[in-house]
Amino acid sequence: MFTCKMLKLSANHIKNSCGRLNLPAYLHNTGPCSLTAVPKPRAQEYDGPSMKTECPGPKSKELMKRYEKSNKNIKHVQFVVDLASSLGNYVVDVDGNRMLDIFMQISSLPLGYNHPAILDAMQDPANLVTIANRPALGVNLPEGYPEIIEDILIPIAPKGLENVQTMMCGSCANENAMKQVFLWYKNNKRGGAPVTKEEMDSCMVNEAPGSPQFTFMSFNGSFHGRTIGCLSLTHSKMIHKLDMPAMDWPVAPFPSLKYPLDMHLAENRAEEDRCLAEVQRLIDEYAAKGRDVAGLIVEPIQAEGGDNHATPYFFQGLRNITTQNGMGMVVDEVQTGGGCTGTIFASDQWGLDNPPDLLTFSKKLTVAGYFYKTEFSPDQTIPQAVNATDIKGYRVFNTWMGDPSKMILLGAILNTIKEENLLENVKETGKILNDGLVQLQEAYPHIFSKARGHGTFLAIDCTDANTATQISTLMKTQGVNVGLCGAKSLRFRPALTFKPFHADIVLDAFDKVAKKL
Ligand code: PSZ
Numbered sequence: 001m002f003t004c005k006m007l008k009l010s011a012n013h014i015k016n017s018c019g020r021l022n023l024p025a026y027l028h029n030t031g032p033c034s035l036t037a038v039p040k041p042r043a044q045e046y047d048g049p050s051m052k053t054e055c056p057g058p059k060s061k062e063l064m065k066r067y068e069k070s071n072k073n074i075k076h077v078q079f080v081v082d083l084a085s086s087l088g089n090y091v092v093d094v095d096g097n098r099m100l101d102i103f104m105q106i107s108s109l110p111l112g113y114n115h116p117a118i119l120d121a122m123q124d125p126a127n128l129v130t131i132a133n134r135p136a137l138g139v140n141l142p143e144g145y146p147e148i149i150e151d152i153l154i155p156i157a158p159k160g161l162e163n164v165q166t167m168m169c170g171s172c173a174n175e176n177a178m179k180q181v182f183l184w185y186k187n188n189k190r191g192g193a194p195v196t197k198e199e200m201d202s203c204m205v206n207e208a209p210g211s212p213q214f215t216f217m218s219f220n221g222s223f224h225g226r227t228i229g230c231l232s233l234t235h236s237k238m239i240h241k242l243d244m245p246a247m248d249w250p251v252a253p254f255p256s257l258k259y260p261l262d263m264h265l266a267e268n269r270a271e272e273d274r275c276l277a278e279v280q281r282l283i284d285e286y287a288a289k290g291r292d293v294a295g296l297i298v299e300p301i302q303a304e305g306g307d308n309h310a311t312p313y314f315f316q317g318l319r320n321i322t323t324q325n326g327m328g329m330v331v332d333e334v335q336t337g338g339g340c341t342g343t344i345f346a347s348d349q350w351g352l353d354n355p356p357d358l359l360t361f362s363k364k365l366t367v368a369g370y371f372y373k374t375e376f377s378p379d380q381t382i383p384q385a386v387n388a389t390d391i392k393g394y395r396v397f398n399t400w401m402g403d404p405s406k407m408i409l410l411g412a413i414l415n416t417i418k419e420e421n422l423l424e425n426v427k428e429t430g431k432i433l434n435d436g437l438v439q440l441q442e443a444y445p446h447i448f449s450k451a452r453g454h455g456t457f458l459a460i461d462c463t464d465a466n467t468a469t470q471i472s473t474l475m476k477t478q479g480v481n482v483g484l485c486g487a488k489s490l491r492f493r494p495a496l497t498f499k500p501f502h503a504d505i506v507l508d509a510f511d512k513v514a515k516k517l
Helices: 004-012 058-068 116-123 127-134 145-155 169-189 197-205 265-288 312-324 403-420 422-443 466-475 502-516
Strands: 090-092 098-103 165-166 215-219 293-298 328-332 358-361 368-372 450-454 457-462 481-485 489-493
Touching: 098 165, 098 368, 098 502, 116 127, 116 403, 127 403, 145 403, 165 169, 169 215, 169 293, 169 328, 169 358, 169 368, 265 293, 265 312, 312 328, 312 466, 403 422, 422 450, 422 457, 422 502, 457 466, 466 481, 466 489, 466 502
Parallel strands: 215 293, 293 328, 328 358
Antiparallel strands: 090 098, 165 368, 358 368, 450 457, 457 489, 481 489
């Protein structure tokens, strides 16, 4: 059954809301269905949410049980998606429930479901060979790949970060960005001295000096991934970390600001100064223990941790401190990147003269990886005066090192962002949604507070964790799929194609839910 459906999809047959299989929905305005034509973009979309059962419904529950026979790690699955029927901003589940999706696969679908530009790219015969043959990019570079990188990724590179390394996921990008900082840091310390035999021997048994006692700084409330290395940088929820060994690395306070930001300027400035002072104090404390802090990693907005904001002043401060202490600075734009804050990267809005050294991405950019300054390139940090064949290259490496087929998707996504003026749309719709959330918290101050964000990357706090969970469940009964983050926040992560009329549907649903509480 499953294979059959996937084949149908790859043959570009999308099952429309009537359950018929026919030509792609966006080519036909099929009368009896509740698909309405939207003049631009080409894609049609449903005319609103439609709930048929509770969510998860009986079919979802049955399929989840079946899946559990072969995978005992599914307690977090919320419902089973009918991908073929999902379209644009609407996710459809196997019970026929159609929800306006403002969580979008954990903030990772930039154009919503089955966008024609993506379907077209996937079925373009010119792309077939790239989709069919996944190369090991580190050893057998496919002809045409350098041009793909130059044409697609380099044009969105942040100023000053002229190199890019693709990877497989956000955690994988952060792991390798961190590695590049450690290599750079050690190279600077070595100052051209040759690698010693002791270093080469000791690294093989995880001991210093070959495995240095360097540390990496991160912030309270951060999320940078769940792999063993990244987990020591992650501090948003206990459940991510419980029972896992962790490195003794410094964890600095992230500013706890008052919202709206522009009404608490003096207090917020003092709080950011307090955190910056603590960053420097921790660097000194660790250095005194012989545990140099080689770099730090920070999210522009702490997303999983509860949409915690800091101002450009704070990030400028971090840039100054890292430069003064000879440290690398990594900005994690895995969740903030891809246009949802109104610019391709949120850090584009900081206006730093000296940009961060590395910037990681994944999610909405579909391809994962990081941009980096040339001085942080692994090939520039090869130690001198050792047998060159032992160390040359090969320091940041794995089997795939990315996925060219996903680059095709990214090309279609970036073209669409431009053609459909989606960054402007994000700003416009974001303002409407944010204004609506502010009105909501004024109308229901006992339930909602702290509406905040940039573009459509928005959040609002609820009274407590239980209320937040209850509201997200009730929102589903109204046909809106909204995500949670932090201790008691609801987060908005719609597609870039989310329009003002979608925002009205969401705000209306919130109003209905709030009245019920
Ligand atoms: O619970 C989880 O494991 C989740 S839920 C959402 C994420 C993880 N986000 C992934 C993420 C991120 O938001 C930031 C800022 N940095 C790194 C990551 C890790 O990316 P993936 O999941 O692709 O490894």
